Amino acid sequence: MSGLEVLFIALAVLGGASGLLAVTSPRVVHCALWLVVCLGSLAGVYLVLGAEVVALVQILVYVGAVVVLVIFALMLTRAPVDPSPRLNGPPLQKLAAGAAGLAVGGILAGTLIYAVGGTEVQVRSGQGGAKPIGEAVFSGWLLPFELLSVLLLAALVAAIAVSRRPADRKRDEDGTR
Amino acid sequence: MIHLLGPLVLASVLAGLGVYGILARRNAVLVLIGAELLLNAANLLLVAASTLPAGGLAALGQATGQVQDPLIPGQSMAIFVITIAAAEIGVALAIVLLLFRARGTVELTAVQELGEASATYTETPQTAKANGQ
Amino acid sequence: MTESAALLAVLLPAAAAVFGLLTKRSWAADWAVLGSAGALIAAIAELTLVSTDGPVSSIGLLGSAQLGSITIGLDLRSDQLSAVVAVMVALVALCVQIYSTAYFQGEGTAETPTRYRAYAATVSMFTAAMMLVIHAGDLVLLLIGWEVMGLASYLLVGHHSERAAARAAAVKAFLITRTGDIGLVLAVVVLIAGAGTTSIAELNRAAAENEIGHGTAVTAVLLLLAAVVGKSAQFPLHTWLPDAMEGPTPVSALIHAATMVVAGVFLVARMLPLFLTAPGALQIGAVLASVSMVGAALAALAQTDLKRLLAYSTISQVAYMLAAVCVASDRELGSGDPVGLAAPGVAHLLSHGAFKALLFLAAGCVVHIVGSTALADMGGLWRTHRSLAVLFGIGLLGLAGVPPFGGFWSKEAVLGAAEEAAHAGTWVGWMVLVAGVATIVLTGLYAGRAWSIVAMGRTQLSPAPHHLPAAMVFPLYLLAVPSVAFGVLLLWPPEVLHGLHIQPGTAITGALLAICAVAAALAAPRLGTADIATALPARAQTVLLDAFGFDRVIRVLVVRPVFWLATVVKAAEHDVIDAYVRATGPTTTIAGKLLRLAQTGLASAYAAWVFVGAVVITVAGMALV
Numbered sequence: 001m002s003g004l005e006v007l008f009i010a011l012a013v014l015g016g017a018s019g020l021l022a023v024t025s026p027r028v029v030h031c032a033l034w035l036v037v038c039l040g041s042l043a044g045v046y047l048v049l050g051a052e053v054v055a056l057v058q059i060l061v062y063v064g065a066v067v068v069l070v071i072f073a074l075m076l077t078r079a080p081v082d083p084s085p086r087l088n089g090p091p092l093q094k095l096a097a098g099a100a101g102l103a104v105g106g107i108l109a110g111t112l113i114y115a116v117g118g119t120e121v122q123v124r125s126g127q128g129g130a131k132p133i134g135e136a137v138f139s140g141w142l143l144p145f146e147l148l149s150v151l152l153l154a155a156l157v158a159a160i161a162v163s164r165r166p167a168d169r170k171r172d173e174d175g176t177r
Numbered sequence: 178m179i180h181l182l183g184p185l186v187l188a189s190v191l192a193g194l195g196v197y198g199i200l201a202r203r204n205a206v207l208v209l210i211g212a213e214l215l216l217n218a219a220n221l222l223l224v225a226a227s228t229l230p231a232g233g234l235a236a237l238g239q240a241t242g243q244v245q246d247p248l249i250p251g252q253s254m255a256i257f258v259i260t261i262a263a264a265e266i267g268v269a270l271a272i273v274l275l276l277f278r279a280r281g282t283v284e285l286t287a288v289q290e291l292g293e294a295s296a297t298y299t300e301t302p303q304t305a306k307a308n309g310q
Numbered sequence: 311m312t313e314s315a316a317l318l319a320v321l322l323p324a325a326a327a328v329f330g331l332l333t334k335r336s337w338a339a340d341w342a343v344l345g346s347a348g349a350l351i352a353a354i355a356e357l358t359l360v361s362t363d364g365p366v367s368s369i370g371l372l373g374s375a376q377l378g379s380i381t382i383g384l385d386l387r388s389d390q391l392s393a394v395v396a397v398m399v400a401l402v403a404l405c406v407q408i409y410s411t412a413y414f415q416g417e418g419t420a421e422t423p424t425r426y427r428a429y430a431a432t433v434s435m436f437t438a439a440m441m442l443v444i445h446a447g448d449l450v451l452l453l454i455g456w457e458v459m460g461l462a463s464y465l466l467v468g469h470h471s472e473r474a475a476a477r478a479a480a481v482k483a484f485l486i487t488r489t490g491d492i493g494l495v496l497a498v499v500v501l502i503a504g505a506g507t508t509s510i511a512e513l514n515r516a517a518a519e520n521e522i523g524h525g526t527a528v529t530a531v532l533l534l535l536a537a538v539v540g541k542s543a544q545f546p547l548h549t550w551l552p553d554a555m556e557g558p559t560p561v562s563a564l565i566h567a568a569t570m571v572v573a574g575v576f577l578v579a580r581m582l583p584l585f586l587t588a589p590g591a592l593q594i595g596a597v598l599a600s601v602s603m604v605g606a607a608l609a610a611l612a613q614t615d616l617k618r619l620l621a622y623s624t625i626s627q628v629a630y631m632l633a634a635v636c637v638a639s640d641r642e643l644g645s646g647d648p649v650g651l652a653a654p655g656v657a658h659l660l661s662h663g664a665f666k667a668l669l670f671l672a673a674g675c676v677v678h679i680v681g682s683t684a685l686a687d688m689g690g691l692w693r694t695h696r697s698l699a700v701l702f703g704i705g706l707l708g709l710a711g712v713p714p715f716g717g718f719w720s721k722e723a724v725l726g727a728a729e730e731a732a733h734a735g736t737w738v739g740w741m742v743l744v745a746g747v748a749t750i751v752l753t754g755l756y757a758g759r760a761w762s763i764v765a766m767g768r769t770q771l772s773p774a775p776h777h778l779p780a781a782m783v784f785p786l787y788l789l790a791v792p793s794v795a796f797g798v799l800l801l802w803p804p805e806v807l808h809g810l811h812i813q814p815g816t817a818i819t820g821a822l823l824a825i826c827a828v829a830a831a832l833a834a835p836r837l838g839t840a841d842i843a844t845a846l847p848a849r850a851q852t853v854l855l856d857a858f859g860f861d862r863v864i865r866v867l868v869v870r871p872v873f874w875l876a877t878v879v880k881a882a883e884h885d886v887i888d889a890y891v892r893a894t895g896p897t898t899t900i901a902g903k904l905l906r907l908a909q910t911g912l913a914s915a916y917a918a919w920v921f922v923g924a925v926v927i928t929v930a931g932m933a934l935v
Contacts, residue, residue, distance in 0.1 A: 004179050012187045019191050019214055023198030028207065035210050038191075042217055046255075049184065051224045054255045058220075061259050066213065066266050073206050073270040077277040086284065087204050089914065097200030100918060103925045105193020111928070112185040112222075119181045119237065121228040127245050128227070128252055137256070140248040148260050155264035163271035165278065199917050208914070285913045292911020 004123065008048045015041035026083035028074050036067050051128035184225035191218035205273045205283040209266060216262045220255045227251025313369045315356035316388040316445050319396050320371070322348040323403070324438035330431040339411045342430035346407045346437055350400035353441075357393035361804060365389030367511055368447060375450075382508055387447035390806035391649070391656065395444050395576060398660050399569050401792075402667045403437040405785035406564040409671055412781035413560055413678070429469055433564065436462035440569050444576065449498050449508040452577070456494060456541070459570050460487050466565060467557040479553040486550040490540015497533035500526060514583040514648070522587065531588035534577065535595050542574030542628045545602040549861050551625055555617040559677060562617060563670030567624050568663040575631040575659055579652035582638060586648070589639040596636035596738045600745035603629035605858060607752035611759070612843045612854030616673050617683050619760060620666070622857070623709060626749055627662050631655040633742045634724040640731035640738050653807050654727040657800075658720035664792035665708030665717055671786055672702040675778055676764060685763050692765040698778065699765045701786045708793045710757035711750055711824045716796025719812065721750070722820055726813040743816075747823065754824045758831025759843060766832075 018037035025031045039062045046055035088094055126132070137145055191214050198211020230236050231246040277283050326345020330338045360366075365388060372384035407430065414426040439462060442455030468480030498508055504526025505516055516522050538544070543551035543566075554566050565571075578585055578595070585592055603626050610622035634655035641651060673683075675698055680687050691699040708717035725746050731739025800810060834845065843851060853859065908919070 002178065005183070008179065008183050012183055016187060016190045016194075019194045023194050023202070023207070023211055023214065028204065031207055031210055035213065038214070039217065042221060045184065045187065045221065046224050048179070049224050049228055051227060051252045051255070054220075054224055054252050054259075057256055057259055061263050062213075062217075066263055069266055069270055070206060070210065073273055076274055077206065077283045079204070079206070079283075087207060088201050089203050089286075093914070094201045096918065097197050097914075100200050100921045100925070101193040101195075101197030104196045104921055105189045107925060107928050108192050108218075109186055109189035111932070112189060113182065116185065116234055117182050119229075119234065120178045121181055121237075123179055123228055124245065127249065132245075132247075132249055133252060133256070136248045136250075136253050141253050141257075144257065148257055152260060152264050155268050159267040159271040162268065163274045196921055200914055200921070203914075288913075289911030292909050 004048055008045060011041045011044040011048065015045065026085070026087060027081065028079040028084070028087065029071070029081060032067060032071050032074060035070070036063055039063050039067065046128075048123075049128075050123040050125060053128055053130055053133040179228075181225060181228070184221055188218045188221040188225070191215070191221065203284050203286055205276065205285055206270070208285065209269055209273070212269075213262065213266070216258060220258050223251045223255040223258065225251075227255075312356060312359040312363055312366045312388050315352045315359055316366070316369055316386050316392075316396075317371065318352035319349050319356060319400065320386065320438060320441040320445055322352060322438075323434045323441060327431045327434035327438060330427065330434060335427055338427040338430050339407075342407045342434055343404070343411065345434050346400060346403040349437060349441065350397070350404050353393065353396035353400040356388055357390070357397050357804075360388055360390055360393045369445075371451075380502055380506060380508075382450045383448050384451050385447045386442075386445040386451075387511065388445060390804055391576075391579060391652070392444045394656070394660065394804060394806050396441060398663045399437065399440050399444065402564055402568040402663055402789070403433070403440075405667060405671065405788050406560045407433060408781055409563075409674070409785045410558075410560045412779035413558065413674060415779070425469065429466070429558070429561075432462050432465050432469075433561070436466070436565060436570070440573065443573055447510060449494075449501065449510060449513070452510070453494055453498060456537070456573065457491065459565075459573065460484065460491060460541075463487070463554070463565050463570055466561040467554045469558055469561065470556070473556065476556040479550075479556040483550040483554045486547050487540045490537045490547050493533040493536030493540070497530045497537065500530045500533060504530065510580060514581060517584040517587045518648075520587070522584070524587070527584065527587040528591060531585050531591040532594070534581065534585075535591055538574035538577055538595070538632070539598060540574075541577075542571050542632060543602075543625050544574075544598050544629060544632060545605060546598075546860070548602060548606065548625050549857070549864060552618045552621040552857070555615070555621050555683075559617065559670060559674030562621070563667045563674070566621065567666040567670050571624060571628050572631065572659045572663065575628060575635060575655055578632065578635045579656055579659075582635065582648040582652050585635075586639050586651075592636045592639045593738050596633055596742055599629040599633035599636055600741050602626065603633065603745050603749045604752070607749045607756065609854050609857040610756045611752060612846065612851050613756075614685050614855065615683050616676065616685055616688065616760070616764065617670075619685070619756065620669055620673060623753065623756065624666060626753065627658070627666065627709070630721060630724050630746065630749070631658045631662070633746065634658060634727050637728055637731040637736075637739055637742050640734055640736040641727060649806055650808055653810050654720070654723040657723050657807050657810055658717075661708065661716035661720040661792070661796040664789055664796065665705045665715070668701065668786060668789040668793050669705035669709060671782075671789065672698060672705055675782055675786070676702070678778070678782070685760075688764045689766070695778070698783070698786070701790055702765065703761060704790050704793050706757040706761050707828075708796075710754045710828050711820060712754075712828060713821045714794075714797050716793045718821060718824070719797045719800055721746075722812045722817040723810045725816040725820055726811045729813050729816050730811065747816075747820065750820050750823050751827045754827025755831045758828040759834070761828075762832050762834060 015038050018034045018041060022031050022034035022038055025034060039058065043055040043058040043063070046052075046058060089097070195211045195213075195215030195218060198214060199208050200211075202208045202211060226233075227249060228251075231244050232239075273283055276288065280287055323345045326341045326348075330341035330345070333341065367387050368383070369386040369388060371386050374381050374383045374385070410426070410430065410433070414424045414429060436459060439455045439458035443452050443459065446452035446455060464480050464484040467483050468476050470476045471480075501508055501513060505513060505522045507513060507516070513522070517527065540547040551566060551571065555562055557566070606622045606625035606629065610619050610626065613619035613622060632655070635652050638648075638651035675695075676688060676691060677683050679695065682688075691702065704715065708715040711718045711721040713719075725743065728739055728742040728746055732743045733739070800807070800812075803810060843854075846854070856862075908915075
């Protein structure tokens with residue numbers, strides 16, 4: 001067992017466990033924080049797999065921006081800090097959700113292992129570096145990349161438009177800043 | 178050398194947890210956390226696949242199977258997915274905020290107006306029109 | 311020349327039918343009379359030309375139809391048989407058309423319109439169809455004419471469609487003849503499959519040279535026989551004919567006495583070489599003919615309605631013709647000249663056409679005077695309308711077969727054929743001979759009875775002599791000529807009647823029996839009973855009047871099962887097939903109620919469906935792969 005694999009297993013266990021806590025914790029803020037841990041450990045996994053840029057983007061965008069957004073949302077919606085029983089649905093719903101989760105995960109794992117299980121790959125250093133990724137994105141993936149920028153802009157505008165208060169809207173319509 | 182088995186199992190676990198989170202949670206923000214886990218499972222699969230040479234599994238055992246795809250599709254896609262996820266969570270949280278402002282709660286059970294026999298939905302087409310004006 | 315004459319004989323009545331309907335109402339009578347007069351002239355020309363120039367085997371009419379592997383030639387043919395019958399048909403048609411112009415005078419009342427234009431056109435159409443049957447060179451073409459005749463018969467029987475009895479009779483005639491016609495259609499199919507052709511000449515040639523397989527021949531002949539029995543109103547498909555008397559009397563004279571009902575006999579005569587290859591089928595035909603002959607004569611004896619009496623006599627007389635052609639195989643075992651073998655039947659066909667049309671038209675005059683068809687309302691014609699009574703009497707004497715009238719010669723020819731077959735030692739010959747002789751007695755009895763009631767009897771007619779239009783009387787004289795003088799024809803017989811042999815023994819016996827029977831019936835009034843039928847026991851009268859209750863038998867054996875089947879089918883339709891249609895409504899409602907349960911409004915539930923669907927599709931995919 002190589003050092004990479006040991007590192008991977010450690011990160012994977014951390015990621016899986018924190019993911020579990022993120023969806024089961026009774027405290028809302030803890031959920032968000034466990035998500036941070038989970039996403040961070042995933043970034044580590046990306047590094048192990050040689051995807052340096054993806055790992056960095058993961059940390060920057062997910063851990064840095066998305067989770068902060070989530071925590072902001074929790075604060076704005078006056079989420080309780082204490083353990084709350086109302087975070088989950090009734091026990092029956094939890095049971096059904098567990099079954100569905102097990103089924104999806106099981107089937108996914110089963111098919112993936114059946115298809116590519118037992119394959120060993122050589123992780124080449126430098127293949128996920130900034131230079132090759134940059135060349136790829138700005139040559140072959142240029143059009144999707146530009147489309148994504150438009151999507152992001154649209155999402156930005158949409159988020160602002162949706163979340164404005166009626167009072168803000170009225171003020172805009174009256175033309176008084 | 179590294180086994181692909183590990184990333185695959187981790188991705189499956191994360192997907193299962195994401196599904197559980199989406200289905201079991203009542204709080205809209207926590208449902209979104211489940212969705213994030215699902216997206217990350219997909220990302221992990223993409224990155225794991227990017228370690229394969231050009232030509233995928235079929236090219237693995239062959240002599241020419243060590244050539245890297247110059248477009249690095251797996252990782253590029255992962256970056257795109259992260260971008261889209263950021264956009265999605267932005268709009269989704271804006272909607273959650275709107276819901277909180279309108280109802281004072283972010284519990285999904287409080288917004289069942291679109292269902293059959295909703296307890297809170299009492300509008301008829303006529304009253305809906307009247308309310309809209 | 312012969313070709314043109316034959317074509318004109320077919321096409322002139324058809325044209326008259328079309329023009330009669332399309333042009334001015336007041337021209338309808340002109341077209342109808344002109345059409346049939348033209349057909350008569352054409353037919354006479356055809357007969358002359360055929361006698362001098364010989365038969366023509368193919369006259370182009372509609373070209374030919376290529377149907378898959380076989381070619382059906384839609385051509386006419388012309389020989390002595392067709393020419394002679396065509397003359398008879400055209401003559402009767404002309405008489406009937408002239409007669410009808412007077413019979414259908416005026417517009418009628420609102421309740422009972424005469425509808426003369428449609429009537430005349432239909433009669434013209436019928437004439438054209440009959441001419442087509444006579445001249446058809448191919449069974450398919452013959453079938454076309456055969457079916458058009460059936461249609462015309464249906465339309466004309468139901469001409470007074472405001473009367474329920476007429477409608478019922480029309481439907482009955484249509485259904486029963488159609489039952490027989492199925493045989494003709496199937497015979498065509500069998501012959502196409504087994505012999506590869508439907509050309510009559512080709513079939514006859516192949517049959518004469520034993521080229522048609524025995525199975526095919528027997529099947530085809532039996533099927534053809536079914537069509538013959540249906541069209542010619544023979545037992546057991548005879549019951550439509552008496553009911554068909556609901557039609558106007560001229561129609562009865564033309565279609566249900568002189569022409570259409572003898573088409574079956576004509577078909578047998580035309581295809582006799584084919585029939586001769588299946589003697590068993592001919593024997594069946596002879597049995598049916600014998601039963602019809604005697605049974606119908608007995609029924610005629612007790613009828614209380616003049617037209618029904620004549621109808622039963624028609625069945626009986628047509629049975630003579632059929633019996634004459636059906637004993638053909640027993641007469642000449644081996645060496646057969648089909649024309650000669652068919653000659654007795656054809657001869658009776660011709661003479662019967664004349665005297666039966668005369669009888670019906672005279673009966674129409676009587677009905678016109680009396681205003682009723684019931685025998686009970688008639689009487690004293692001799693005193694009030696002597697010339698009409700004489701004409702009626704000529705017809706009756708012809709029917710009874712009293713020498714020297716027409717019916718005598720042809721009937722003796724039939725009996726001669728039967729005797730020849732009996733001498734050959736076959737049971738069929740004996741059966742026909744016995745039945746024929748018995749029927750002579752019965753015919754004489756009912757002919758005499760009709761005379762004594764209608765012409766003698768009490769005077770019940772209005773004292774002032776009812777005036778008869780000339781157009782109604784003239785055709786009677788026209789028809790009386792062949793009725794009286796048919797025997798002259800036998801002195802110089804045309805080729806088609808060369809095979810007639812009148813045996814002195816049967817001739818003298820028949821003549822004596824006929825005269826005695828007529829005399830007995832005529833003497834009856836002087837012995838106290840005005841009507842010889844009343845001398846019979848009451849129960850026998852009822853049975854005979856009812857024609858042995860055969861209608862009831864049909865009702866039990868056919869009508870009730872069909873109605874029962876219809877009930878079953880209706881129930882199946884309503885309770886089984888419709889049930890599925892009706893079930894769609896409730897099923898949709900129930901399904902809708904069930905599916906509404908899934909619409910909870912809870913976002914988590916909708917998401918759950920998505921995942922469940924994904925899992926199910928994946929599992930299904932794995933199971934299938």
